[in-house]
Amino acid sequence: MKVKILEKCYTGTVGNMFAGEEYDLDERxxxxxxxxxxxxxxxxxxxxxxxxxxxxxxxxxxxxxxD
Numbered sequence: 607m608k609v610k611i612l613e614k615c616y617t618g619t620v621g622n623m624f625a626g627e628e629y630d631l632d633e634r635x636x637x638x639x640x641x642x643x644x645x646x647x648x649x650x651x652x653x654x655x656x657x658x659x660x661x662x663x664x665x666x667x668x669x670x671x672x673d
Contacts, residue, residue, distance in 0.1 A: 607637070608629070609628065609639060609640065610646050610647075611625055611627050611639075611644065612643065612646060615644045615645075617631070617635055619635065
């Protein structure tokens with residue numbers, strides 16, 4: 607789970623963690639830090655949808671019925 611540290615703290619797996627930095631921690635450790643107010647969960651940012659132009663001119667399509 608990815609968390610952003612709010613206050614300087616220490617965990618046995620990572621060591622010293624400083625305010626403002628983001629870490630990918632074990633789920634259990636991250637939940638404890640969030641519950642104690644030392645960290646907040648980082649939400650995944652959504653990627654913007656790419657605009658695709660699916661329109662086409664009808665005269666470009668050639669079918670057997672046109673012959």
